[in-house]
Amino acid sequence: METRKVQTVGNGTYTVSxxxxxxxxxxxxxxxxxxxHDHIDGVLAVQTPEGCDADAPAAGRIESAEPEVIARALRAAYAAGLREVTIECDGALTPAQRRVVERTARGRIGMSVAAESETETTVRIMLDSxxxxxSQSLRQLSFTARSIHADAVESLEAAPDESPVGSRDDQVERLAAMIERSVSRGAADLSEVDALGATRPELFESWTAMRELRRFGDVASEIGAAAAALDEPPEGPPLEAFREVGRTVRDVVVDGVGVTLGDDPVAAARDAVVAAREARERIDSFDRWLDEAGPSAAELRWASRALRRTAERAGDVAEVGLRRAVRSGEPVRDAE
Structure with a gap:
């Protein structure tokens, strides 16, 4: 880094060489x-026309006949911030190829098939930064992941005919992908940062919290799978233990996201980290009880392991909140 002196010219304009x-x-x-680019985080950036992402190609092409490649390339184009993607194959597009394009487009907010011909399909992403x-997308993602977790824990009492997750895992993926796209565009195009109304550190923290919430939702679905495998549901203290820990874990997520987004004070993140640790200790105690219960409790160990992993992921979300607190210079103190 080097420094430059600010000078003035005849009309009072400030200049820096x-x-x-x-x-x-x-x-x-x-x-x-x-x-x-005058950013809300106090940075004034100089960018040449060749360096502006706005002048970079906004469209891409996929020339592959393999459906898996098409799906992954479309998801990558969405995350990279492209506005339009054309899929082309040698010869006519097959029904399987068209279906994977439509399915992938439905799985991303703002993406839709815009034009089709015998040999090409074009999708567009219509999202205005x-x-x-x-922040609102992260709150919605947190709510959806927690609702999956709550229903999965409750399914231990009486496994439903259908998965307690339902289509909400798709909603988790859609919201996570949109956050990833927004952060990616903000990293590549300086004007996107201001359009999104957040600083670059805030965007990165939101991306980190999104990643942990996605993992939290994935592991929560395993609790539902474990519930479906139970021969007999747990009753009395075991069931209440699962419910109590589940409520604590979800509260940790609420506090972690709240501090990450600046909604809650630093103390909430500190308390959430402690609560996540205490939840893991209660699960350890429950696991020791399962060891003494013998083979009849084997199925519950699967659910217990999944619940522990959600506690770990919740603790990671709370840690993101601590990151924001530390970056802002606020002290992290023990509760008095």
Missing amino acids: LPKEWAESQGVTAGDTVSL EEVSV
Whole structure:
């Protein structure tokens, strides 16, 4: 890093000279026009036209006949922030290829099939960053993941005919993918940061919390799978133990997300970390009881292991909240 002195010209305008090495490496000469980005996090960035992501290709092409490649490439294009993708194959597109395009598009917010021909299909992503709220999407993702967890724990008492997760895992994936796309565009295009209304550290923390919430939802679904495998549901103290720990784990997620988004004070993140640790200790105690209960409790161990992993993931969400607190300079103290 180097420093430059701020000077004034005749009309009172402030000026700062550009480093010669940087200007030459970017092909900038006197008379050229550069873009200035004044960000809400106090950064003033200089960007050449060649470096602006807005001038980069907004469209992509997929030339593959393999449905798995098409699906993954479409998801990658969405995450990378492209606006349009065309899928082309040698010869006519098969029904299987068209189905994977439609299925992938349905799994992403704002993505839809815009045009079709015998040999090509084009999808467009119509998302305006100024209308996207990363914080609200994270709150909704947290709510959906917690509802999956709550229903999975309750299914231990009486396994339902259908999975307690239902289609909500798809909603988790849709919300997570939109957050990832927004953060990716913010990292690549400086103007996107202001359009999203968040600083770059805040966007990264939201992305980190999203990743942990996605894992939390995945493991919560395992509790439902364990419930479906039970020959007989637990009763009395075992069931209440699962419910109590489950409520604690979900409260940890609420507090972790709240602090990450600036809704709750730092103390909430500290308390959430402690609560996650205490939840794991209660699960350890419950596991020791299962060991003494003999083979009849074998199926419950699967559910207990899954519940423990959700407690670990919840603790990771709370840690993201602590990261925001530490970055802001607020002290993290023990409760008095």
